[in-house]
Amino acid sequence: MERIIITGALGQIGTELTLKLREKYGDENVLPTDIKEPESDELKGKPFEILDVRDKTRMDEIVEDFKPDTIMHMAALLSATCEKNPQFAWDINMGGLVNALETARERDLKFFTPSSIGAFGPSTPKENTPQVTIQRPTTMYGVNKVSGELLCDYYHEKFGVDTRGVRFPGLISHVKEPGGGTTDYAVEIFFEAIRNGQYTSFIDKNTNMDMMYMDDAIEAIIKLMEADASNLEHRNAFNVTAMSINPEMVANEIKKHIPDFKLFYDVDPVRQGIAESWPNAIDATEAERQWGFAPQYDLEKMTVTMLEAIRNK
Known part of the structure; x- marks a missing residue:
């Protein structure tokens, strides 16, 4: 990674991810985006773009201008919020994801988006939940996450997009x-x-x-994105936990x-x-084995x- 765009950069993960990536890669090489202006002093006065991830045209304009090699797609509604307005959740979580994946496909960009333990459901084994197991979630958030995992796998296998992701707790x-x-x-x-x-x-x-503590989550994202692609067997849904x-x-x-x-x-x-x-x-064994995850x-x-x-x- 050398130049990185982050969607949903003012969200739960995006804020701290932006700061850590700027520390590592430089302010000029990390462009956070979100649907509103930043309020944090740490993000004010530095490069930032307004982006509704449902707006593919605007996403393309920003990417064309910034010329990144990586997209980190963090924009999403969380579990309880999704249940209050499932249709809106689908529009944001899935519509935004498809737009970001298409942008990555069209411009040959490396791609990260997080999944979640919400991708599991009541019929999933409760203890020591395996990397590969039954996934039948009963929430809109969970349906979004399973769909996202499969879609990222599809874009990798069908189009060769270097997609990567974890299932965050x-x-x-x-x-x-x-x-x-x-x-x-x-x-x-x-x-x-x-x-x-x-x-x-x-x-x-x-x-x-x-x-998981957020510092470990941020380190996990960066470590996965910097890992040798030839070591990655699962790519888009690594179990991680602390x-x-x-x-x-x-x-x-x-x-x-x-x-x-x-x-x-x-x-x-x-x-x-x-x-x-x-x-x-x-069970986070596969993340540990394939790319050295270690909270x-x-x-x-x-x-x-x-x-x-x-x-x-």
């Missing part, structure tokens, strides 16, 4: 607060622990889900630093239903980092 960050995901409790709980000393979880106490946790586990770790922290529950049936359709713990943060280290960073804010 819940991502935890202190930089950007949550935006409509089922795993959002695992971010909110840290902010509320600092602000109020308590948190009311919308996910039930014994509900395990895979999670920990399988539930709200009680997070609360207990927080209490080591904030002893009076209290956790309550008011379970949201929609998001709880989504969580229960996902695996409890997935650095466990729950203990992540908790210390999150609480310190939020206090400093």
Whole structure:
């Protein structure tokens, strides 16, 4: 990679991905895009373009002007948001993906887009979920993600596009607060622990889900994109994870630093239903074997980092 365009650059992953790529490749070689202007001081005053990913003409104009060799397509609506407006979710998640893939095909660009553990469903094995397994999701978000995995495989096999991707678990960050995901409790709980000393979880106490600290997620993207293509057998849906946790586990770790922290529950049936359709713990062996995936943060280290960073804010 030398010149990179990022769609959805103000989203959950895109903001931190932009900063890390600019640090590595230079401000002039990384062009973030989104449907609104950046508010973050770190992104203001630097190259940025407005782009609705449904607008293929505008996407082509930006690509023609910037001349990238890589597209990182991060623009998407998250799980709970998709359930509120499934048709709109399809338009954004799938329409935008097709436009970005077509752009990559037409201009011979390397391509990355993330999938998710949401691509699994109730009939998927819950424990040690394999790289290749049954995928019958019951949410629009999940349907989008499975469709996206297959579409990226198709563009690689049919047109030779160098497509790559991972199935992200819940991502935890202190930089950007949550935006409509089922795993959002695992971010909110840290902010509320600092602000109020308590948190009311919308996910039930014994509900395990895979999670990863955002720094590990960003490193995974870059490592996969820099990997030798000849080593990649699966390409567009590598299982990645760092920990399988539930709200009680997070609360207990927080209490080591904030002893009076209290956790309550008011379970949201929609998001709880989504969580229960996902695996409890997935197997990331193939990502480790094929391109050296190796997360650095466990729950203990992540908790210390999150609480310190939020206090400093």
